[in-house]
Amino acid sequence: MTQRLKLRFAVALCTGLVLVAGPASASMTNIEWLTKMEQIELSRGVMADHVHAQGTVHAIDPGDGTITILHPEIGSADKSIWMPAMRMVFHVTRSEVLRGVRAGEVVRFEAARRKGAVMVTRITRIAR
Template sequence: MKSTTLTLIAGLFLAPQFQALAADHDHNGHTMPAGQAMDTAWADGTIKKINADVGKVTISHGPLANLDMPAMTMVFRVKDPIWLSQIKPGDRIRFVAERQDGALTVTALQPGR
């Protein structure tokens, strides 16, 4: 009887702490970290042609996983036209392409690996 009473008192004393732990349990660890999620959108490519007058660039690229596209050479708009002055044909790049307003657009650009 004494042991049952002691267990009951201990349980009542610890219950609020377990409740606090349960309330703090979220599922943030069950999602892909932002860095990894973004990494799947990056693709490798080579600049083939730049048309600064219309803000477009031709890129020979590997698969674009986020757009479900195989490797090919194609023309893209660029999010920031200033990028076109920082690259030249033959440059290897890493880039992110997304569909924006119905057009394929380079939304991020960095030197290739």
């Protein structure tokens, strides 16, 4: 991905966050925030696509429905999803996705844009 495209992505992301992060955002629940982000993306015509990647699980919070994964640069075929290599907290679409996964494991995962965020939809453990 070109530097210019990466910059445009960062500006678009920040613009969406600024729109959401007004005074009312302090009292928003996670679901309300994700729904607001989804509305912003739909108004901009953002296409949803899947990405497939591999990464290392750093933490899991089943109560919050999140998983922290260290992953390389990832991007979808239609370029609607792109992220640099980083350690990121992802929400999962269903709590069952986290079943059997432990911190320290290397996993393959699928992520898609859901409720305004890139969420993990499937995880497969990689046998060592």
